[in-house]
Amino acid sequence: MSEIRSLFVTRLYRAPLSEMGEAPDAAEMEASCYSIAEDDEAGQAWCEENGYPGYTSYASLTDLGWRFPIFADLVKLLDLHVAAFARDLEFDLDGRELKLEDIWINILPEGGMHASHIHPHSVISGTTYVAMPDGASALKLEDPRSAMMMAAPARNKDAREEMRSFIYVAPNVGDVLIWESWLRHEVPMNMSEDDRISVSFNYNWA
Template sequence: MSTLDTFFVTKIYRAELNDAKHADLNAELEAASLSIAEDDEAGQRWCEKNGYPGYTSYASLDDLPWRVPAFGQLLKLLNTHVAAFAKELEFDLKGRKLVLDSLWINILPPGGVHTSHIHPHSVVSGTYYVTIPEGASALKFEDPRLGFMMAAPPRKPKAKPENRQFAYMAPKPGTVLLWESWLRHEVPVNEAESERISISFNYAWR
């Protein structure tokens, strides 16, 4: 007789805010993101200096939820989902909370990529998807054990999702994805014919 147990599970949280109730919010976020990208000269300079495709407010603006009401409304929704994710992960927060540390706009043009990375100094990271045109890339996650696999054979093309070395999450407008900040991820090349707009964020333990 044999048994099979599963340990050390990597969880990714998904919620959909794409019903009629949230349609106006998404439209406001799209308009605000495009307007901010056009006016944010500091952000534009940072993107050009660092070879960043498209636009991000990551290095230039740190007050979007207080600057723009739509981002403040989004923050309230994100707080609820991050709390639910923390509960699912069974974090012992010792009386403290996970609170927003940073939130920024990403506008990825056709042909643009966001290379593989993690989010240091944070506990939970995530992205809210504003505009996802047809052909836009999914978010790609990497098995955190990949660097230790050395002589492991490749996985079968139709392997179960939990046995694969990479996982792809294809979002829609209004999708929220959350993951633990140590999980390496990337955005493959945007093969759509228009911009892919998203809002990323980090939560810290305070």
């Protein structure tokens, strides 16, 4: 009898932050992101020099949990979500834990986008969402086998999710999405007149 199985699965974790405990107030988190962006002259300069639309603290402030209590509270929840995802992935961590490596703010204005990329020096990466106005772009995830498909035909438009070449995930405010750091992803153009605000993070094997 014939059999078709799915092999080498790519996992994506999605949950409300509040699933692991009381989440930081969304309005307070949004105000904190704007306040940090306004004061972060090094981050503003980096964004201007590198043509980055809006603001990111990726090149200036990546230790937010140490600097600001509201981010310390956020990191406590992220630790729990990442640990749950690691269990699902059946990682053999040899008695060690995945540890937060860096965490940073992204404020993407109308017309802004973040090109396709991976996080090559990390194990787990993810994002939690602070502001997602109507028209804000979903997260776009790419099949990691794309470079090896060579002469493969395109997939049908109505192909089931696990067979598609790209997956778009539209998160809600307060959601956290987590994936393995080798998974290529991007943020398409923000079509909203309002800012799309998120906080991204990397975890490493300590």
